[in-house]
Amino acid sequence: MPQAAPSRRKKATPPELPPLSAEDLWSLERLGTPSLSPDGRQLVCSLSRGTLERRHNSLWLMDCSGERAPRALTVCGERDGQPAWSPRGDAIAFLARREQQGEKDARPQLYLIAPDGGEARRLSDFGPGIESFRWLPDGTGLIFSAWVWPGLRGAAAQQREHKRWTARKETGYSTEEVFYRHWDHNIPMGRVLHLWHLDIASGRLRDLFEGTDLELPRSNGGAGDYDISPDGRRLAFVHDPAEVQRGGQAWALSEMDLRSRRCQPLLKDPAWDAAAPCYSRDGRSLAFTLAHVGQSDKALARPALLRFDAYHRCLGWQLLGAEDWDLDTGAPRWAEGDRALLFTAQQRGRCHLWRLDLVSGDCRVLQAGGWVQGFDVGGPDGAQLVSASDSAQHPVRLHALQAGEAPRRLEQFNDELLAKRRLGELREVWFEGAQGDAVQMWLILPVDFSPRRRHPIFHVIHGGPFAAAGDTFSYRWNPHVLAARGHVVAQVNYHGSSGFGFAFRDSIMGRQGQLESQDIEAASDWLLAQPWADARRLSATGGSYGGFLVAWLNGHAAPGRYRSYVCHAGVFDRIATFSADSYMQRPRDLKARYWEDMPRVLAQSPHAFAHAMCTPTLVIHGAQDYRVPDCNGLAYYNTLKARGVPARLLWFPDENHWVLKPRNSVLWYREFLDWVQRWEAPAARRRG
Incomplete structure (x- = not known):
């Protein structure tokens, strides 16, 4: 009998992997900065994980040889963080809010756990809470920072006042301070940041700044603002030396004898801004960063060194590195x-x-x-x-x-999830921008990119402005998620961006909006000249200073140049930004005060060009945004509506300058992409 013909059925094509989604961002596990054990064999770090409904932070131990798999050290805390090894390596201190005897910590407290595991032990029960800490070199105690009432003496008095304060029925906030709010919260009313000593054996607390005018910078207060000498006798710290705290433009550097609490100034010069002190291992040198703010408000921080003689007398300081060093330096650490x-x-x-x-x-x-x-x-x-x-x-x-x-x-955290997702290609390009300068732009291509097809494009304009878009992973403006519907995402490092030298960064002072918008427009020209660009579907989006530039473009770019705008937490009215936490900085940026030179301020304010705004805009803002208060976003939206320009408002009553809550973040991405796509579509579809 004849044989049946063999089957010619085609092999099944494996399904294409999906692109990264907004929901995926909340499934990713987020690692913190590692802390090494004294022998260098292990590290501990925080790990944030969870779902759209709930997230928690735990501590993880890892073997630096890679021979043993990472393991969880804590599991029951919600916000375990800032881990640091004891000098002997027999314990790890960290900050957490945990339940003790049926009552949860109202403020972060210090906890101690053995690296082998077991139950964490609470070291502190300090009502005002702990902001940051460092170990004493002998392991007998810690130095920590806390918001306290400066006129009170002793921990008991602070505890009583905190108890009275938390029981108050009033909600009003009264102050006569210049600097009284930061980011999304008021500076604790009537309080300042002091450094305290905690003795582990006795539990005794001692306020190191008690009876003085000293306080840590109110906008920081982290462990990077202070360091302890290797012999445990001295404490170096930065502080604002001004009689009236204004947020700090030139922090001083001082040193305290921990036994007597006597202080000596190491550097106090209004022309220089010091930060991030770090003692050498022999204690005879102190590294830190130094910015020459007397030369320019936006001077770059450089590595600096201060040396002591055998009697610990300061021998003066010096800047380190080559004369032509032109990058902003982070906190230094000693090595080798x-x-x-x-x-x-x-x-x-x-x-x-x-x-x-x-x-x-x-x-x-x-x-x-x-x-x-x-x-x-x-x-x-x-x-x-x-x-x-x-x-x-x-x-x-x-x-x-x-x-x-x-x-x-x-x-190998996140490897399993990322293996199931496709990510678009990252490209770096350069073009000629304002003043003939070379300007960098990053492109994220959609996963289905083809040079033979035309693709829609939108700008994602970074904030700052003294920051940069770059080769980094973002959760709030993730370019892969933004490119997931087929867009090419462009990120321009316009004039003012960091990482390109002082002259480039300083170039926008006193003329904000001008050079940056020229760079964005030149980038648009470059993009539209590419064979894969769809010239009919170009949009511009941005947040913070990027939102300011979006509003600026709406009043300056040719009508129809951009199909739509998305303005997140953007400056609209320069005068209204005097309601911001950083209002003292604004006249320096603009090189004008509105009560002295209104024309110059208006020349740098988008609202002064509202008569020319005609492009559909999605305005996004959070009510808890103190950096760019939401009066800016509401005024921008209201202005567009009053002018008959298509506009949509996404307003969050419980978010700050950033959208941080998981469900709100997913909504943010959906509204963002829906708006951009809506105005790319033909008119008939838009009406539908």
């Missing part, structure tokens, strides 16, 4: 037996980890970005190094770094 300093610095849309040789003066990249978000140095001679870094293609990953070896990854 005090022979080198390590720090991060942005350069052309990336953030690298740098090594400065203190003998030769040579400065080179130790780990290239992507974006190095943080690092720690450990081991007996400071030779062990771990880093936390990301890129546009992945969230933060942890690596161990050894001289002469490639970085060794220590975990």
Whole structure:
């Protein structure tokens, strides 16, 4: 009998992987900055994980050799964070809000846990709460920062006043301070940031700033503002030396004898702004950063060094590195037996980890970005190094770094999820922008990109303005999520962006909106000249200063140039920004005060050009935004409506300058992309 013909059925094509979604961003596990054990063999870091409904932070231990898998150290805390090893390596301190004897901590407290695990023990029960801390070198105690009432003496008095304060029925906030709110909260009424000493054995608390006018910077207060000498006798810290606190433009650097509480100024000059002090291992030098704000308000921070003699008398300070160093320097750390300093610095849309040789003066990249978000140095001679870094293609990953070896990854968080998603290609391009300068632009291509097809495009204009778009992973403006519906996403590092030198950054002062918009327009010309660009579907979006530029373009770009705008938390009215937390900075940025030079202020304010605004705009703002108060977004939306310009408002009563709640974030992405697509569509479809 004849044989049946063999089947010619085609093999099933595996389904294409989906692009990254807004929901995926909340399934990703988010790693914090690592803290190395004293012997350099292990690290501990925080890990945030959860769902759209609930998230929590826990602490994880990792082996720096990579031989053992990471393991959870804490599981029951909601916000376990800021872990730090004890000097002997036998305990890890961290901040948390936990339940004790049936009552949950109202404010973050200090906890202690053994690296082998077990139950965490609460070290503090301080009503005002703990903001940051550092271990004393002998492990007998910690120095921490806290918001306290400056006129009170002793921890008991602070506890009583805090109890009275929390029981008050009134909600009013009264102040005569210049600087009284920050980001999304009021500075605790009547309080300042002091440093305290906690003795672990006795539980005794001592206010180190008691009876003085000293306080930590009100906008910071983190552990980067102070350091303890290796012998445990001295405390270096930065503070605002002005009699009236104004938010700080030139922080002073001082040192306290921890036994007597006597202070000596190390650097107090209104022309110089000091930050991030860090003692050498022998205690005879102090590294920090220094910016020459007397030369310019936007001076770049440089690495600096202060030396002491054998009697610990200050021998003066010096700037480090080459004379032509033109990058903004992050907090320095000592390494390799005090022979080198390590720090991060942005350069052309990336953030690298740098090594400065203190003998030769040579400065080179130790780990290239992507974006190095943080690092720690450990081991007996400071030779062990771990880093936390990301890129546009992945969230933060942890690596161990050894001289002469490639970085060794220590975990595989998020690999499983990312293996099931497609991410678009990242491209870096340069074009000629304002003043004939070379300007950088990053492109994220959609996963289905084809050079033979035409693709819609929109700008995502970064905020700051003294920041940068770059090769980094974002949760709030993720370009892969924004490109998921087929758009090419363009991110321009316009004039004023960081990482391109002082002159580029300082160029926009006193003429904000001018050079930056020229850069955006030149980028649009470059994009529309590409064979894959759909000239009929170009939009512009941005947040914060990027939102300001979107509003600026609406009053300056040719009608029809952009199909739509999305303005998130953008400045609309420069006079209204005097309601912001950073209002003292605004006249310096504009080089004018509105009561002295109204024409110059108006020349830099989008609302003065409202008569020319005609492009459909989605306005997004949060009621808890103190950096750009929502009166800006509401006025912008109302103005467009009054003029008959199509506009939509997305307003969050419970968000600040950023949209941080999971469900609100997903809504933000949906409204954003729906609006852009709505105005790309033909008119008949839009009416539907």
